[in-house]
Amino acid sequence: MGASTSLMAKTYDLKSAYRQVPIRESHLKFAYFSVYNHKLGHPQVYRLKTLSFGATHSVYSFLRLSRMIYAIATRGLFLLTTNFYDDFILASPSSLPQSSQSGLELIFLLTGWTYATEGKKATVFDFKCKALGVEFDFSGAERAVLRIGNTESRRAELLSMISAVLANKHLDKPTSLILRGKLGFADGFMHGRLGALVLKKLSDHAYGRSARISDELSVALQAISMRLKDGRPREVRAASQDKLLFFTDAAYEPSTKVGGLGGVLYAGDGQLVSWFRVALDSDTCKKLGADSKDSLIYELELLAAVLALCIWSQDSSKVVQVHFGDNDSVRYSLIKASASGLTGQLILNYQLKHEAACNSMTWFARVPTEANISDYPSRMLDHEALPSAIQCVVLAQTELESILKFVEKGTADFLGEAGSSVPHFEKGAS
Secondary structure: OOOOOOEEEEEEEEOOHHHHOEOOHHHHHHOEEEEEEOOOOEEEEEEOOEOOOOOHHHHHHHHHHHHHHHHHHHHHOOOEEEEEOOEEEEEEEOOOHHHHHHHHHHHHHHHOOOEOOOOOOOOOOEOEEEEOOEEEEOOOHHHOEEEEEEOHHHHHHHHHHHHHHHHHOEOOHHHHHHHHHHHHHHHOOEOOOOHHHHHHHHHHHHOOOOOEOOHHHHHHHHHHHHHHHHOOEEEEEOOOOEEEEEEEEEEEEOOOOEEEEEEEEEEOOOOEEEEEEEEEOHHHHHHOOHHHOOOOHHHHHHHHHHHHHHHHOOOOOOEEEEEEEOOHHHHHHHHHOOOOHHHHHHHHHHHHHHHHHOOOOEEEEEOOHHHOOOHHHHOOOOOOOOOHHHEOHHHHHHHHHHHHHHHHHHHHHHHHOOOOOOOOOOOOOO
């Protein structure tokens, strides 16, 4: 009771890690390889004494050994550490850094491993530490918060690469795939999922016919540049949080081209918080594509989910959010941040921007139709469990109008100008 919960951390890097692992004597007969010697004009045969870099089994063997170090440290000395290949991150209460450091270094000494003791890889305990281009911020540990983001050097490198591509208007396949891989890794350490849309554009370009970047890809690269500059790091929280449970559904009548949206919000203890029902007339449904499709239920189910998430979502530091719906296609779209069709993608884009702006995260789950309470308001039906006193009519209508304007503008941009489906990233959204 009353003890400090602040944490500090430092990193350890095993020097030439594979070269520290000898090959078993009875296996040396399998350790030969041949290399052509251009000076002598003939091949030469060599025998390895340690694990070879790049061999599949070298990775497997080394990971078993590095996990052994981790097991000794955590189970034997109860150290707060983790590892990724040859990089170890050691955390410690701010009152015990020397003890933690001595413990792990003693393990390295007794097991025969050599680690970096000088240069940039020889670090000291601090509230922030860096490993593999990722920065771990323990300054919020007393509030049970760990922030994980990209280092300044990684962001600068990627911004420089993107600037060069935008200036040259050219991106060949190998460079495109390299950039996509680097951006994909970096995007994983920023809050929100807007980057998923941009990365798909890079993949499409890599396997396209021309190396010249399109206007659409140019907009996408500018968007992810903005995201790299302004995107907040991801946060991991150990504190207990309240829960919010979202239930949404939609109804559509093809013969009359009218529909309805329903949403119900419960607290984690099962208490009803709020609910809405919104009727959609034929003009509204036509704006969403009713004239070009036999059924609009996918778009309306997605719209109901996005509407609920946008009016009720809270900062993920305060609550754990779970969304329940009975349409699998919509659930998959919400999970992967990619929807079917232009209208669906625009609706989802709106939610992704809101998700990043308000720092929210949601778990998406399925509920059987028979158990989905939001089925009643979506069909404009009353239910004794949904009192009118807590219905959020004005809030839902206002947010819906904002979403529809966003979709209308995005559709006009797509059809009228450059044909871009990603014109909606604005500074500050991520």
